[in-house]
Amino acid sequence: MTPAYVFDVWAPPHAPWSLWAKPVLFAHVERFSPELHDAQAFAPVDLPTIPPADGTTALVLDLPGRTGVACAIAAAQKGYRPVPLYNAVPAPAGFDPSAVPLGAAVICDLTPIVAGLSVATSTLDRLNLPHQAPPAFLLDADRRVGTRATQLPGDFDNRSVSLPTDFPSANLLLSRGVQRVILVQSLSLEPQPDLAHTLLRWQQASIQILALSLFAFASPPIPIVVKRPPRFRLLWQRLAATAGLRRNPLGGFGGTVPIPSSSGG
């Protein structure tokens, strides 16, 4: 399975939402062996209360690891076009996985997602979704905090934040008939602070925002009011949020892994 095939299935050239698919993980699929992962782990989950795609509803699946890929396939079976917005580098260039396990070297282990995208490709391909299928945007819920309980000096900091510019604008969504967005998360109904910047812009443009927790997956999506996140619409939001310039309002991203004072040299 070549990266080009995997990418073309998840971002078909003629599907209008494919332009937004983030390509970085697809550029790394060859470095990760899907055989290491149990294909059954990526079997679709059930999303009974998500309405079938009718063109007026879009999804945002903000879920961790392989759960996100599994839900993407479930959404595709309901007629939504998964649009991966995973936007982090899985491993540093020059990294040799035979010397150090990747999971022990990076703050955010994206291996399950990369492998999941690869394993689920044939399933998605068989669904033969129409090009005009409405989008189901996929985000990694662990993007800001990482997947490891502890972070060590020397780790590769590949955390990321979601930005409004990663998504279509509200005007474009509305012009294509999208009137509501359902946010699907594991537990909480409240969006993560970085995603709230996008959802609030959509809400202000009269797109209805609903939320669904996988924990209560049998319940219908509930309308929510997205609160104004810190630094909303500030030009320097991303500068403040990234690069470790300062402790940021997005919850830890950009913070630095402490370096012991004895480690010089």
Added chain:
Amino acid sequence: MTLRPGSTAHLTPEAPQWQLACGPPLNLPAFHDIRRRMVLEFCKWDPQVQDVSTLAPFPLLLPEPQWRQLARDAESLAAETLLIERRLMERPDLHVHIGLPRRLRQLFRGAQPPQYTPAIARVMRFDFHPTPDGWRISEVNSDVPGGFTESSAFTRLIAQHFPGAYVPGDPAHSWATAIHSHHEPGLPVALLSAPGFMEDHQVIAFLARTLAAAGHRALVCTAHHLRFTHGRAHLDAAWYKGPLAAVVRFHQAEWLSRLPRSVQWQPLFTHGITRVCNPGAATLTESKRLPLLWDQLDVFVPAWRRLLPETRHPRDTPWRTSDEWLIKQSYCNTGDSVAHAGLSTPRKWLAARLDVMLHPRQWIAQRRFQITPLQTPLGPMFPCIGVYTVDGRAAGIYARISSRQIIAYDAIDAAVLIQPQRAPHDLTSKETP
């Protein structure tokens, strides 16, 4: 101009030979193929910014005499910029006037010119704009110029469909060659960027691949992984621990200076022995306030004086009321801090005015120039032609186009191809002039 049989697009025969023009768009399958190769093979990981596709499906065509002129001008500007840089190393008392952050001023104050960390593969990019009065520059990207992926791989892929034209160089290849000629064999090169910025990660990932293709071991890292012993750089990362041959710094100096004191970023600027691309001294000439000091530095900079619009301290111009002036921050990296009453949103204009009032030494006022728009398949667009120099030699072009007169983060990358004047069959494999 004739075309090679089987080419998928045609140069515009009626395009005037003396000015920048837009070529025809590629057909959709050909462009999809290029886009896919860019994202999967050449680390172009931000091909879409909100509703804007950031890769243009058509080239910009630059007549060969124009390219020769731009290349000469860029080389003159690079030499003059290094002269300014050397003078500024000798005059730390002037650093406050260029808007240099305090921690960098403190660092440079304690260093004589020989103690500045040495350079390897010094790269600059000069942003040219066509105007009714000829080419003008808006700035030099002296600290951490980006755009290598687009100016090298993207331009090469587009050029394959226009065999009557040629590429103006391959900046990434020139850069890798310069690294190769200076660096210590056997040791890896570390490429440093700030975490979280995909647009920066993609640049160093591409440069790392370019170095690896040239036979070097290239390692990506953040500033937190660097250690220095007697000025020699080491990497202390989970994937490599040991000495380094060189450090490629794709982390803006003013951001580095704000990192916690436990991070050893200072030897990238002064008292370092391991060569750095670009070294910290490049921060001095990144400032947009340099023109205010030309006279005090007693430097002969004819190319800068000819090509840069009049630049003044904000207090010396009627920028608040006059349409002829815009303001920009002294360390303005993406064009996002350029402000003008007629071009900026009211909110941004107000914020800029307040900031000029509070921090006048962080801003300059520059006389506006009218950029000649290009007619493109996307409508009229304003071009910015960024000419790289590597170790003082012109090395290629990174072009962006925007529907606004200010080139910002959401501009569209375009390949620039050179239209030769001689018979095309002689010139399809022509190298950089």
